[in-house]
Amino acid sequence: GQNIDQPTEMTATEGAIVQINCTYQTSGFNGLFWYQQHAGEAPTFLSYNVLDGLEEKGRFSSFLSRSKGYSYLLLKELQMKDSASYLCAVRDKSGNTPLVFGKGTRLSVIA
Amino acid sequence: GAGVSQSPSNKVTEKGKDVELRCDPISGHTALYWYRQRLGQGLEFLIYFQGNSAPDKSGLPSDRFSAERTGESVSTLTIQRTQQEDSAVYLCASSFSDSTEAFFGQGTRLTVV
Numbered sequence: 001g002q003n004i005d006q007p008t009e010m011t012a013t014e015g016a017i018v019q020i021n022c023t024y025q026t027s028g029f030n031g032l033f034w035y036q037q038h039a040g041e042a043p044t045f046l047s048y049n050v051l052d053g054l055e056e057k058g059r060f061s062s063f064l065s066r067s068k069g070y071s072y073l074l075l076k077e078l079q080m081k082d083s084a085s086y087l088c089a090v091r092d093k094s095g096n097t098p099l100v101f102g103k104g105t106r107l108s109v110i111a
Numbered sequence: 112g113a114g115v116s117q118s119p120s121n122k123v124t125e126k127g128k129d130v131e132l133r134c135d136p137i138s139g140h141t142a143l144y145w146y147r148q149r150l151g152q153g154l155e156f157l158i159y160f161q162g163n164s165a166p167d168k169s170g171l172p173s174d175r176f177s178a179e180r181t182g183e184s185v186s187t188l189t190i191q192r193t194q195q196e197d198s199a200v201y202l203c204a205s206s207f208s209d210s211t212e213a214f215f216g217q218g219t220r221l222t223v224v
Contacts, residue, residue, distance in 0.1 A: 033212060033213075041217070042202060042215040042216060042217050042218055043154070043202075043215050044215070045212040045213070045214070048211075048212055087153065087154065089154075099144060099156070099159075099204075099213060100156065101146070101153050101154040101156070102153060103152065103153035104153050104154075
């Protein structure tokens with residue numbers, strides 16, 4: 001089967017750092033994606049990891065450990081506009097369900 | 112077009128009616144996905160098209176749901192005899208291949224009354 005777990009909600013303070021974790025169990029693996037989704041809007045792509053390690057892109061970084069089935073998204077210097085849902089998605093190499101999404105983590109940034 | 116385009120953006124329909132949702136992917140994208148997102152929930156996979164391969168329909172929740180795609184362009188998702196439980200945002204996404212990020216349309220918000 002396929003299972004992707006993320007915390008449902010998180011709250012963090014403006015200017016701080018927050019780490020959003022994602023664990024996955026899939027029959028295959030061909031990459032992990034993070035998306036950001038503001039309320040009422042479409043998801044937008046943030047990052048992609050296919051090899052172990054850290055990918056940094058400005059204030060956002062994403063980490064992957066394939067052996068542990070684990071990823072995290074790190075947001076630095078939080079801004080109020082970062083309040084959104086963050087979706088972890090895994091591409092199943094078997095191709096049966098090519099992009100499987102977790103339920104998302106709703107992040108609230110407070111002053 | 113510049114992005115994935117979906118129409119209509121909003122649809123209100125009476126229970127029992129059929130609806131058709133349209134998705135225009137980014138030009139050249141061979142992969143196309145349909146997802147359903149209920150209020151406050153995650154994305155539920157419905158169907159996946161990749162080039163000329165047989166579509167992956169494993170996520171369709173019932174035989175009332177069907178989807179077609181013309182070549183590598185427009186796709187339509189049809190829901191027959193709509194039920195209130197079908198109320199959700201239906202999102203379409205496309206990508207160059209099954210190894211790159213998917214770009215999403217703005218979705219169609221379907222309300223069944």
